[in-house]
Structures are given as C-alpha cells and as structure tokens.
Amino acid sequence: MATLYEHVFDWDSYLQFGTRQFFKRKEAIYSQGTCGDGFYFLKKGLVRIVSVNASGKERILNIVIPNQLIGVQSLDQRQHFTSAIAVKDSVVYHFPCETFKALLKEHPKLVPLFSRTVIHKMKILLDRINLDTLTSEQKIALLLHNICYEFKNYEIPISQQDIAGCTGLTRITVYKVLKQWQEDGIIEIMKRKYYIKKPDFLRNLVN
Known part of the structure; x- marks a missing residue:
C-alpha cells in the first residue's frame, strides 16, 4: 500500500541524512508560532496538523500517515502557522534546511517532489477553513476520504480512537457514525x- 508520494520518490535511502526522532502520543513535533528549521518525514505513527485561533480554539487541518512529509511550508525558516501533534507514538526523521539544500544539489529530483508536496498541503489547508461548521458525519467523512486519497487505497489503517483524536469527536460519537455506515x-x-x-x-458528504 503506497502513498501518493511513495510512487514518485523512495525516501528510505535518504533517511540517513535526517535525524531520527521519537514522539509519544499527544506530544508536539513542532508548535504553531515557533520558527521552523527544515522538514520532517513520518516513518511510523500518525500525526494530526492543527491550528489555534486567537481565542485558543484548536482546528484540525490534516491527518498525516506514514511516508509523508511534515512542515515543508516552513523551509523558509519562518514561524510555523500550524502545530503537528502525534496521535499515536511516532517515529520521524528531521531534515534541517542546510541538509535539504545539499540534497537538492545532489538529487535534483527532489525539486518537483517538494513543489507537489507544498501545493498539496496548501490545498488541504484551504479545504479545512470551514471545518468547524461541519457535522460529526462530515468530519469523519472528510478524514477517511483524505486518507483514501493519500493511500490510493480504500483500506483505512486507523482505529476509532485515532479517528476521535484527529477529529476532536468523542469515541462514542465516532462509534455511532461508523456503526450506522456499516x-x-x-x-x-x-x-x-x-x-x-x-x-x-x-466525497459527496464533504463537497
């Protein structure tokens, strides 16, 4: 089962250039408002991308599954406008900006990969602007639909607890919705x- 970007580029041989890091469930990989220095590759686990508004309310923007990149929008070393939170224990590889620049010189195929990644992440961000107005069903449908899109497969490798953690819904609500859909x-x-x-x-439920 491969993700959208696995088909384009295999990261395994390049993980040696990154720093392996471990994050426990609910731990922040990076936080909104802090300055970024590079990007992350999610090797194992599950991560949700969130933003916090002026009143302190959290909004879920995306769910990141293994073999995807995180934080590429802050390669300019400016402040993160989102936070990345581990939904379950996760393993990531961090690639500092200087390392990335060196990799670009040696491996020019990274340029189109990152271009597509950034465009895709920005599209996801725009899709989440009105997330707070969605019903419980729509929130779950949006999450599952996006994972289907990323995996290019209709098998969803996450638990009800993961879905609850990523959508902000209770496990009881998630259970009821999934039971009805079943x-x-x-x-x-x-x-x-x-x-x-x-x-x-x-797709029709969220469009």
Whole structure:
C-alpha cells in the first residue's frame, strides 16, 4: 500500500541524512508560532496538523500517515502557522534546511517532489477553513476520504480512537457514525480496519 508520494520518490535511502526522532502520543513535533528549521518525514505513527485561533480554539487541518512529509511550508525558516501533534507514538526523521539544500544539489529530483508536496498541503489547508461548521458525519467523512486519497487505497489503517483524536469527536460519537455506515453498507469493519465500500458517499458528504 503506497502513498501518493511513495510512487514518485523512495525516501528510505535518504533517511540517513535526517535525524531520527521519537514522539509519544499527544506530544508536539513542532508548535504553531515557533520558527521552523527544515522538514520532517513520518516513518511510523500518525500525526494530526492543527491550528489555534486567537481565542485558543484548536482546528484540525490534516491527518498525516506514514511516508509523508511534515512542515515543508516552513523551509523558509519562518514561524510555523500550524502545530503537528502525534496521535499515536511516532517515529520521524528531521531534515534541517542546510541538509535539504545539499540534497537538492545532489538529487535534483527532489525539486518537483517538494513543489507537489507544498501545493498539496496548501490545498488541504484551504479545504479545512470551514471545518468547524461541519457535522460529526462530515468530519469523519472528510478524514477517511483524505486518507483514501493519500493511500490510493480504500483500506483505512486507523482505529476509532485515532479517528476521535484527529477529529476532536468523542469515541462514542465516532462509534455511532461508523456503526450506522456499516449498517448502510458504506463501510466494512474487519480486524479493526475499515474498508470503504462507497467512497463516493464520503466525497459527496464533504463537497
């Protein structure tokens, strides 16, 4: 099962240039308002990207799954406008700006990869502007639809607790929504994994 960017570029041979870091559940990988110095590659775990408004209310912008990049928008070494929080224990590799510059010289294929990554992340950010106005069903549908898009697969490798942590909903609410969707034939639940049987339903629910 591969992500959108795994097909374009294999990061495994380049992890040696990054610094391996471990983050426990609920720990911040980087925080909104701090200055960035490079980007992160998520090797293992699950991360949610959030922003906090002036009143201190948190808004979930994205869910990051393994083999994706985090924080590429701050390669200019300015302040992060989001925070990255580990939903479960996670392993990341940090690539400082200077390391990135050296990699670009040796591996020019990184240029189009990063261009597509930044464009994709900005699109996700725009899609989340009105997240607070969504219903519980729409929040879950948006999360599952985005993971389907990233994985290019209709098998969702996260738990109900992960979904609750990423959407800000209670586990009871998540359970009720998923149970109803299972009864309606929209999803199938097998061995704690979710299989999307009607992806168009999710897409139509959030559009």
